[in-house]
Amino acid sequence: MLQVPASNSIMLILGQSLWADTTGPLQPGHGLAVSAGRILAAGPHTDLCARFPAAQVVDAGDCVITPAFTNAHHHMYGVLAHGIPLDEAPAGFWPFLEDFWWPRVEDRLSHELIAAATDWACLEMVRSGVTTFYDCLEAPYALPGALEVEAGVVRRWGLRGVLSFEATQRVSDENGELGLRENASFFNACRGRDDLVSGMICFHTTFTCSAGFIRRAFALAAERGARVHMHLSEGTYEPQYCLEHFGQRPVNYYDGMGVLGPHVLASQAVQVDADEVDILARRGVHVSHQPLSNCEVGGGFAPVPEMLAAGVNVALGSDGYVNNFFEVMRAAALMPKARLLDPATMPAAAAWTMATQNGARALGFEDLGTLAPGKQADLLLIRADLPSPLAAHNAADQLLFWRNPENLYGVMSAGRWLLWEGHVVDQDPEAIRQRVSSAAARLWQA
Ligand SMILES: [Zn+2]
Numbered sequence: 001m002l003q004v005p006a007s008n009s010i011m012l013i014l015g016q017s018l019w020a021d022t023t024g025p026l027q028p029g030h031g032l033a034v035s036a037g038r039i040l041a042a043g044p045h046t047d048l049c050a051r052f053p054a055a056q057v058v059d060a061g062d063c064v065i066t067p068a069f070t071n072a073h074h075h076m077y078g079v080l081a082h083g084i085p086l087d088e089a090p091a092g093f094w095p096f097l098e099d100f101w102w103p104r105v106e107d108r109l110s111h112e113l114i115a116a117a118t119d120w121a122c123l124e125m126v127r128s129g130v131t132t133f134y135d136c137l138e139a140p141y142a143l144p145g146a147l148e149v150e151a152g153v154v155r156r157w158g159l160r161g162v163l164s165f166e167a168t169q170r171v172s173d174e175n176g177e178l179g180l181r182e183n184a185s186f187f188n189a190c191r192g193r194d195d196l197v198s199g200m201i202c203f204h205t206t207f208t209c210s211a212g213f214i215r216r217a218f219a220l221a222a223e224r225g226a227r228v229h230m231h232l233s234e235g236t237y238e239p240q241y242c243l244e245h246f247g248q249r250p251v252n253y254y255d256g257m258g259v260l261g262p263h264v265l266a267s268q269a270v271q272v273d274a275d276e277v278d279i280l281a282r283r284g285v286h287v288s289h290q291p292l293s294n295c296e297v298g299g300g301f302a303p304v305p306e307m308l309a310a311g312v313n314v315a316l317g318s319d320g321y322v323n324n325f326f327e328v329m330r331a332a333a334l335m336p337k338a339r340l341l342d343p344a345t346m347p348a349a350a351a352w353t354m355a356t357q358n359g360a361r362a363l364g365f366e367d368l369g370t371l372a373p374g375k376q377a378d379l380l381l382i383r384a385d386l387p388s389p390l391a392a393h394n395a396a397d398q399l400l401f402w403r404n405p406e407n408l409y410g411v412m413s414a415g416r417w418l419l420w421e422g423h424v425v426d427q428d429p430e431a432i433r434q435r436v437s438s439a440a441a442r443l444w445q446a
Contacts, residue, residue, distance in 0.1 A: 004420045007056040010035045011415075014045045015060035016384055019395060020371040022067065022352035026395040032065060034377040037415030041373055063381035063409050064390070064399060066352075067371055068131040069325045070359025071318050072288035073267045076121035076135050076150065077114055078320020080440045081105045093235030096297050102170070108446045109139035111149045116439035118150045119432045121323070122157040126424050128325040128405045131160055131378040131413035134265065134288070134317070134363055136202055136229060138166035143178040147186040151197045157427075158413050160378070162363050164202035164229055167217065169209055176213055179203075184220045191224075196414060200265070202229040206250050207241045211257065218259045227263045227364060232287075233276075234268035235299040251276035260285050265362055267317065270294050270302040277303060281310040286362035289354070291331035293319035301339045304332065305346055315362035316354045326404050329355050333400060348396035381410035 005011065011034045018030035020042055033040040033052050041048060049057070084104065090096035114137065125133060139146050147163050154161040163186065167179025180203070187199030201221040203209050209217075214230075221228045233239055233250050242250045251272060254260050262284035269280070269287045280287060289302050307314050318328050333351040337343050360369030367375045382403055384390045390398050411419035418425055 002420055002423055002425060004417050004425050005056065005058045006417075010040060010052050010055035012048050012052060012055045012057045013060055013065060013379070013381075014048070014057060015063040015065045015381060017064050017390075017395075018042060018371065019064055019066045019399075022349055022356055022370075022396070026064070026390075026392050028392075031060075032371060032377075032379070034412075034415055037377055038367075039371055039373050039375045039377055042371060060381045060409065062384050064384050064395070065371065066380045066382060066399070067356040067369055068378040068380050068411060068413065069129045069355045070315065070363065070365075070368070071125060071130045071133040071323075071325060071328075072265070072315035072359045072362045073290055073317025073319055074121065074125075074133050074135045074323075075137070075320030077105070077109055077117045077137060077139065079117050079120050079124075079323075079436060080109075080113060080443045082440070084440075084444055090297075093237045093297055093299060105443070106138045107141060107171075108443055109142050109146075111142055111146060113439045113443055114139060114142060114146055115149050115153055116436045118153040120436040121320070122154060122159055123424060123427065123429055123432050124323045125159060126157065126411055126418045127408070128323060129380045129382075129408055129411055130325055131411065131418070132162075132360065132363065132365065132368060133159065134162045134164070134200065134229065136164055136166050136267070138168065138204070140168070140171045140175050140179070143175070144182055144185075147182055147199070148189075151186070151190075154197055155195055158196065158416050158418055160196040160365075160368075160376075160413060162198050162200050164200040166202050166204050166231075167209070167213075168204035169213055170204070173213075176209070180213075180217055180220060183217075184224065187224055187226050200227045200229055205231050205238055206246075206253060207238055214254075214259070215257065221263065227265060228259075229265045229267065232266040232269050233271040234294070235297060236271050239271050249273065249276055251279050255279050255283065262286070267319075268294070268299065268302065269307065270299045272303065274306070277307050277310050277312065280307065281312045284313075286313045286315065288315045288317040288359075288362060289332060290317045290319040290321070290328075291335050292328060293321040295331075296321055301335060305336050305340065308350070313358050313361050314354055315359040316351070324405055325355065326400070329400055348400040351400060352396055377412055377415040379410075379412045380408060383407045383409050
């Protein structure tokens with residue numbers, strides 16, 4: 001039986017070191033005091049013990065305490081397509097969508113399949129150190145109510161989920177309208193509850209949504225003070241489409257509509273030129289980067305160091321593909337080095353910051369991403385039993401390149417341990433796996 005530390009008052013978490021802010025140094029001998037889901041204090045073990053003598057002490061041994069990850073772009077239903085039989089690999093990004101992803105996956109999703117996939121995705125996130133995520137569901141024949149199905153599962157896990165439905169007119173105008181309404185009513189419903197699940201307005205792209213539809217999505221968001229997500233130039237298809245139909249590239253097109261701003265989260269931004277990067281930076285648009293799925297769809301290499309240098313807030317996501325967040329971070333750190341022939345670009349700490357602080361900012365969580373007094377107690381305990389010494393000069397590299405989900409000892413979300421001693425708490429992983437596996441088999445047979 002797993003003995004999970006729980007405290008109604010103050011909990012001291014004392015590990016071998018604290019990495020409270022990934023833009024700053026590792027602090028050996030430092031720990032945290034946590035109370036009511038938030039960080040109460042950070043400091044040397046001796047100071048914390050003297051200040052809170054009655055607190056429950058959690059001895060995290062050789063673990064490093066770090067902020068938990070934010071997966072800023074997920075498609076939780078994506079697991080159902082992992083390993084799906086294909087006659088041949090899609091010939092490009094458009095065939096990937098039109099011949100495979102839309103008819104074989106998204107159009108076949110039901111509430112039952114979505115629930116099974118969401119449960120598995122939550123399990124994977126907890127095991128991978130993700131406590132906060134943004135999800136984009138496209139399932140045109142699962143409307144209405146698909147987001148409430150996901151939310152029920154996410155609430156049970158205790159993860160901080162920002163859920164959205166990817167509204168698009170690709171099936172019909174009426175179906176697009178249903179998608180927008182799904183987002184708007186879910187956003188409203190979440191605002192009336194005090195928990196970790198919230199909503200966002202979402203539409204697909206410039207090539208599946210008319211200008212009027214896009215304006216309507218932004219208007220629904222503005223009425224509610226909601227954020228807006230869209231996929232942006234994941235491959236060369238969308239810029240070519242925009243140039244042909246509108247005589248300008250996608251970011252210029254949106255900017256001409258006057259809709260860009262810090263309330264916008266654009267995912268992918270792979271095929272964006274320097275002028276578009278400049279606009280994204282000036283408007284304060286947040287970008288989520290999915291290095292591994294960009295490879296999968298043959299989308300190209302996103303100009304991440306260039307966007308960061310221009311001042312764009314770039315977060316990291318898994319895209320529902322390879323959801324091991326250590327692998328996502330490694331790809332984000334390594335791919336630019338190869339593309340730019342420059343081993344100095346994208347140091348490991350920059351990938352860490354994208355996975356923590358930038359992700360929190362992209363989703364509008366001011367009180368996440370670092371471990372400072374007053375912030376949310378979303379943290380990881382990462383075992384530091386490495387084959388070479390962990391030190392201040394190498395912490396980012398050691399913890400990025402040579403740690404994995406199996407090296408996680410604890411994962412805390414809003415003050416609650418979701419993973420302890422390497423095991424998920426109060427869940428049955430094998431039952432969840434069997435359920436999603438049979439759901440995937442049904443999807444493949446449909
Ligand atoms: Zn996506």
